[in-house]
Amino acid sequence: MEGAGERRRAGIRRGLPFGVAVFAISISFGVLARPVMGPVAPIVMSILVFSGAAQFGALAVLIAGGGAGAAIAAGVLLNARYLAMGLALAPSLRGRAPSRAAFALPLVDASWAAASRGDGTFDPWYLVGVSIPQYVGWVLGTAVGVLIGPRLGDPNALGLDALFPAFFIVLLFEEARGRRRLAAAAGGAGIALVLTPLVPAGLPILAAAAAAVAASRLRS
Amino acid sequence: MTAVWIVIAALALATAALKLAGPLALGGTPLRPGALSVVELLASALLAALVVVETFGSGRSLVLDARVLGAGFAAIAVWRRAPMIVVVLGAAAVTALARLLF
Numbered sequence: 001m002e003g004a005g006e007r008r009r010a011g012i013r014r015g016l017p018f019g020v021a022v023f024a025i026s027i028s029f030g031v032l033a034r035p036v037m038g039p040v041a042p043i044v045m046s047i048l049v050f051s052g053a054a055q056f057g058a059l060a061v062l063i064a065g066g067g068a069g070a071a072i073a074a075g076v077l078l079n080a081r082y083l084a085m086g087l088a089l090a091p092s093l094r095g096r097a098p099s100r101a102a103f104a105l106p107l108v109d110a111s112w113a114a115a116s117r118g119d120g121t122f123d124p125w126y127l128v129g130v131s132i133p134q135y136v137g138w139v140l141g142t143a144v145g146v147l148i149g150p151r152l153g154d155p156n157a158l159g160l161d162a163l164f165p166a167f168f169i170v171l172l173f174e175e176a177r178g179r180r181r182l183a184a185a186a187g188g189a190g191i192a193l194v195l196t197p198l199v200p201a202g203l204p205i206l207a208a209a210a211a212a213v214a215a216s217r218l219r220s
Numbered sequence: 221m222t223a224v225w226i227v228i229a230a231l232a233l234a235t236a237a238l239k240l241a242g243p244l245a246l247g248g249t250p251l252r253p254g255a256l257s258v259v260e261l262l263a264s265a266l267l268a269a270l271v272v273v274e275t276f277g278s279g280r281s282l283v284l285d286a287r288v289l290g291a292g293f294a295a296i297a298v299w300r301r302a303p304m305i306v307v308v309l310g311a312a313a314v315t316a317l318a319r320l321l322f
Contacts, residue, residue: 017304023308037224048232058227060279067221068230075231079238081266088259091251093243104243105236109270113263120256159315162290164274166311169291172267173298181264188265192272196282201273208269212261216254220262 004125011115011129017185018110019133021167022052025142029055030145030150031152036062039146046142050108050135052164053078057201077202085112092122113171114190122195187211277288286322 002010016171026046033042036059049055054075061071086104089112093100103124108131117126155161176185188208195204249258275291276282290311297307 014250019307020305024312038221041221041224041228045231046230048228049235051231052296054228054231054235056229062227065283070224070228071223072230072234075227076234076238079231080234082238083241084266086239087246088242088262090246091249096255097244099266100243101240104239107239109267113267116263120251120262145312157316157319158287159290159312159317159319162287162294162311162315163308164277165271165287165291166294166308168270168274169294170298170304170307171269171296172264173295175267176264181261184264185268186225188268190270191265192269193276193282196277197280199280201277201279203281205266205269205273207263208265211265211268212258215261215265216257 007123007125011111011123011126012132013129014114014128015133017127018130018167019115019137020162022110022134023137023144024160025163025167026138026141027145027148028155028158028163028176029059030147031155032056032063032144032147033059033142034143034146034149035199042146043139043142046139047076050080050138050139051075051090053089053202061126076119078201078205080202080206081109081209082107084206085109088112088120089122089124091129093124102204103128106135109168110134110171113175116175147192180218184215185216187214286315286318289318 024061029046030042031050037045042219051089055127057069057078058075061074083108089104089107093103098164106128111127111130111134116126117123130184172185176182191211192204195207250297271291274285276284293314294311299309
């Protein structure tokens, strides 16, 4: 068994390419957020919320002229998957409540997927390590976006919105190996496709968890 | 402007609460084998849903736009074992090019 520091360093190395991708994504958040939120609030938001889905979701509501309540609801729904991810992570965390909380707070999609040992358990120090470059990239990118935004124009003209699907495709490809996982992925994609026009954004992703329940009944 | 700060505070607290609920409620307790096999499959299901929503989703509707070409490039590049940075930035470049041309 390797030590905590070694696991964390291994996680950081694994997280570096994620950090670069997240840096590029958060530049577009900073660019899009500045006209609505001013120069300081987007950076504070990235420091405190550290969640692409929730921040872009809430921002979209504010840009469309929606109120604080609607923006908060969108952000919470888009992050509802963290409830499922936290429940999955929980049995792998030992120690007292503050220590478990300290491992759970850096939880983000890429770290959660990368720290999965493939048997339903997670490597907590590795998870923290993978999150570190992503946090640095997220906050720095937001600041860069806020600064260069007024000169950059429309970030979608640079294709920055395509960074998201590409990011998740990388994670999915590493994760979905074997018959049951492929079935879970196909089911999750199908649920998201069917539900997206029917229910508020964020819920389709949470509902995709049903595909994991269904696929777990398959023989491996 | 106050509304912006309310949104930031609320989302910071709500995101933390969502992440912490599981670990604080049942940290350290082993899951039953049935639940464990669901957890093992959860990442595949949620990541696939995220790919679909980020490729085709636009609020509460499905759209086909230049992102599809970027995502298609990413899928092929990942399959050909390209490094992550090539996959991600290539997807942006393909999407930007498509928007420039069409």
